[in-house]
Amino acid sequence: MPHLQATVTVAKQPAKRCYDRRLRRAPEITLATVFVVWMALAAPVLSTQLGRSVEAWEKFSGLSAEERDLRADPVAVQVARDVAAGVPEGGCVTVLAYAGGDAADYYRGRLAYLLYPRRVRLFPRSRARTEGCGYVATFRDTEANLRGSPFQGRWDQAELDAWLGTLEQVHHGELAQVYRLEGGAAE
Amino acid sequence: MIYLGLLLTCVAGWLLLPRDYEWGLAAKLSFAFATGAAAISVEMFVLDLAGIGWGRATVILPWIALAGWRGYRDGAALLEPIWPWRVKMPGLTSHVLVAIVLVPVFVWMPFERAMPLISWDAWAIWMLKAKAFYADGTLSGYLARHEEFVGQPGYPLLIPLYVAFLYVMEGGVADGAAKVISPCFSLALLGVFHHFVRRWTPPVPALAFTAMLASVPMVDHLGFELAGYAGTALSLYFVAAAGFIYEWYREGGVVNLAGACLAATAAAWTKNEGQFFLAAVLVLAAFQLFRTCEKHPAMNWAWLAIPGLILGPWALVRSSHGIEAAGFTPLIDFEGGLFGIALRRLLSMGFDTQLYNLTFLLLLASIVGALVLRMRPLFWILPGLAIWQFAGALLAYATGRNEIQWWLGTSAARILAQIAPLALMAPAVVFGEWAGRSRPTEPEMSRDAQKRNAPATQGRRRRGRRWSART
Numbered sequence: 265m266p267h268l269q270a271t272v273t274v275a276k277q278p279a280k281r282c283y284d285r286r287l288r289r290a291p292e293i294t295l296a297t298v299f300v301v302w303m304a305l306a307a308p309v310l311s312t313q314l315g316r317s318v319e320a321w322e323k324f325s326g327l328s329a330e331e332r333d334l335r336a337d338p339v340a341v342q343v344a345r346d347v348a349a350g351v352p353e354g355g356c357v358t359v360l361a362y363a364g365g366d367a368a369d370y371y372r373g374r375l376a377y378l379l380y381p382r383r384v385r386l387f388p389r390s391r392a393r394t395e396g397c398g399y400v401a402t403f404r405d406t407e408a409n410l411r412g413s414p415f416q417g418r419w420d421q422a423e424l425d426a427w428l429g430t431l432e433q434v435h436h437g438e439l440a441q442v443y444r445l446e447g448g449a450a451e
Numbered sequence: 452m453i454y455l456g457l458l459l460t461c462v463a464g465w466l467l468l469p470r471d472y473e474w475g476l477a478a479k480l481s482f483a484f485a486t487g488a489a490a491i492s493v494e495m496f497v498l499d500l501a502g503i504g505w506g507r508a509t510v511i512l513p514w515i516a517l518a519g520w521r522g523y524r525d526g527a528a529l530l531e532p533i534w535p536w537r538v539k540m541p542g543l544t545s546h547v548l549v550a551i552v553l554v555p556v557f558v559w560m561p562f563e564r565a566m567p568l569i570s571w572d573a574w575a576i577w578m579l580k581a582k583a584f585y586a587d588g589t590l591s592g593y594l595a596r597h598e599e600f601v602g603q604p605g606y607p608l609l610i611p612l613y614v615a616f617l618y619v620m621e622g623g624v625a626d627g628a629a630k631v632i633s634p635c636f637s638l639a640l641l642g643v644f645h646h647f648v649r650r651w652t653p654p655v656p657a658l659a660f661t662a663m664l665a666s667v668p669m670v671d672h673l674g675f676e677l678a679g680y681a682g683t684a685l686s687l688y689f690v691a692a693a694g695f696i697y698e699w700y701r702e703g704g705v706v707n708l709a710g711a712c713l714a715a716t717a718a719a720w721t722k723n724e725g726q727f728f729l730a731a732v733l734v735l736a737a738f739q740l741f742r743t744c745e746k747h748p749a750m751n752w753a754w755l756a757i758p759g760l761i762l763g764p765w766a767l768v769r770s771s772h773g774i775e776a777a778g779f780t781p782l783i784d785f786e787g788g789l790f791g792i793a794l795r796r797l798l799s800m801g802f803d804t805q806l807y808n809l810t811f812l813l814l815l816a817s818i819v820g821a822l823v824l825r826m827r828p829l830f831w832i833l834p835g836l837a838i839w840q841f842a843g844a845l846l847a848y849a850t851g852r853n854e855i856q857w858w859l860g861t862s863a864a865r866i867l868a869q870i871a872p873l874a875l876m877a878p879a880v881v882f883g884e885w886a887g888r889s890r891p892t893e894p895e896m897s898r899d900a901q902k903r904n905a906p907a908t909q910g911r912r913r914r915g916r917r918w919s920a921r922t
Contacts, residue, residue, distance in 0.1 A: 290885075290889060295656055295659060302663050302666070302808055302809055303662075305808050306668070306808055310554065310558050313559060317558060317561040317565075318561070320561065320562045320565040320566055321561045324566060325561075329567065332565075332627060372601060373600075374574065376579065376600055383599060
């Protein structure tokens with residue numbers, strides 16, 4: 265009996281070790297497989313991004329920060345420059361914008377950023393309350409933008425022109441015109 | 452001067468990090484940047500509360516004083532592990548993997564550096580606040596005018612105040628240059644992630660997991676294209692807090708407890724989602740302190756009060772201006788239908804390999820793996836925190852504060868990208884456990900293998916044990 269028992273032990277031991285040896289590599293093999301699949305999935309995305317990076321570099325590198333801003337967002341940045349030229353820091357400006365609803369939301373946020381610390385109130389219509397605000401500015405969005413986000417408000421150009429004619433124009437910009445309301449200089 | 456500000460950030464963070472801890476150079480730089488950015492933003496907040504103002508000298512002087520004290524106390528040891536002979540050179544496989552980690556950075560970096568500040572949240576929320584704080588020289592100017600702005604005036608201040616610090620250094624608003632902080636947070640995220648994963652897995656798999664994280668498309672998009680957002684910083688503090696709390700459960704050590712509390716506080720100081728995460732970390736910390744109270748000095752409880760010291764004053768300042776934190780209350784405003792819509796959308800996005808590669812699939816696989824391996828209960832901290840954040844996002848969407856499809860369309864991908872690095876930590880732990888169990892026991896290992904798996908820092912015993920084969 266002792267002899268038989270010994271035989272069984274010797275026969276089983278190598279099989280177990282062999283099994284263990286194969287299993288030992290399982291984590292590394294699994295991770296290597298996952299890694300290869302992962303990189304195969306990542307490669308096309310990175311390749312596309314590389315193209316975008318090259319394009320962005322060619323378009324913007326070598327430009328000053330101001331030129332980059334203007335090229336990336338020409339309407340909002342140009343309007344902001346026009347308004348800034350006419351409204352002092354700390355002043356308040358009511359912007360009457362011929363722009364679509366979504367575009368108006370965009371310009372409202374964008375001009376608030378670009379013109380801070382000036383106060384900016386933007387309305388997509390030709391009439392708005394201007395109490396407590398010393399300046400008024402008007403601009404018309406580009407035709408391309410208006411096709412994407414059509415104007416939906418009320419715009420009476422003749423009435424607006426008549427009203428603006430009574431105000432002092434302080435800056436005639438490329439995209440926006442700025443006027444001083446009574447008491448605007450005191451701000 | 453913006454770049455000098457970034458350098459000062461790393462120096463400030465370096466001065467705050469404990470000396471007696473096992474850091475690699477890349478890890479220490481990453482933690483230094485993360486710590487420095489958070490500390491400087493808190494410093495700016497305190498200076499404003501004290502009415503001192505933000506001149507270059509007033510902002511930098513405390514750090515010069517701290518540098519003098521640390522230099523006097525620690526001497527040259529303060530510079531560890533910056534000395535080149537202490538930096539271990541990895542093998543060929545590791546070199547290749549480091550190169551793979553850096554490929555997405557090199558692919559994205561020219562795009563980030565070339566583009567001006569163009570993304571909505573950047574200039575509507577984070578960078579607007581930074582510009583306003585810098586222009587006004589105080590918080591109160593913007594906060595008093597908060598009703599004029601479409602952004603979220605109640606959002607926390609880490610990014611705005613840190614960027615305001617960079618503007619103070621620059622002497623003007625330079626948003627195109629300042630948004631480089633996003634790639635910096637991305638790099639720090641990789642360094643911190645690797646630091647923890649290296650503790651749980653051997654060196655090569657740790658780099659492999661880091662390379663995988665570096666190439667998750669939405670994580671890169673968040674870090675490089677949406678530069679000026681707070682998402683990448685939040686991811687970084689999530690990973691740091693999760694790593695520290697897990698290490699504290701695993702090994703103890705007040706450094707890990709302090710790291711978890713501070714990083715979770717920084718997350719809450721970065722974005723509102725971080726406050727949800729902070730709650731989970733504090734509950735985990737309190738539970739462990741109660742459970743093992745005999746091992747901990749009572750002073751350890753003090754770390755749990757840190758969030759209140761920073762977030763409390765901010766809540767007071769915010770409410771004194773009548774500003775809400777977020778404008779909704781999860782659970783109280785709950786709508787079941789919206790929860791279902793958000794769940795379906797987040798799950799379909801999460802498993803989109805074009806957005807997150809296999810991140811969330813690996814998270815599920817790690818949960819199955821942990822069940823099969825019957826891992827210790829502490830493992831569940833990591834997937835638990837990722838799922839907690841996921842659930843928090845669902846609860847926020849279920850409040851119906853905004854039109855749900857628009858809200859999901861504009862934020863869900865970013866929310867998941869914030870969680871993705873956290874979600875990749877659990878697979879690393881499971882892999883480390885599996886690899887450890889599959890390896891021969893120590894006496895069976897060859898001398899080479901033993902050398903390979905030895906902790907990186909020999910000699911004086913330090914906190915933070917790295918992975919070694921376990922049975």
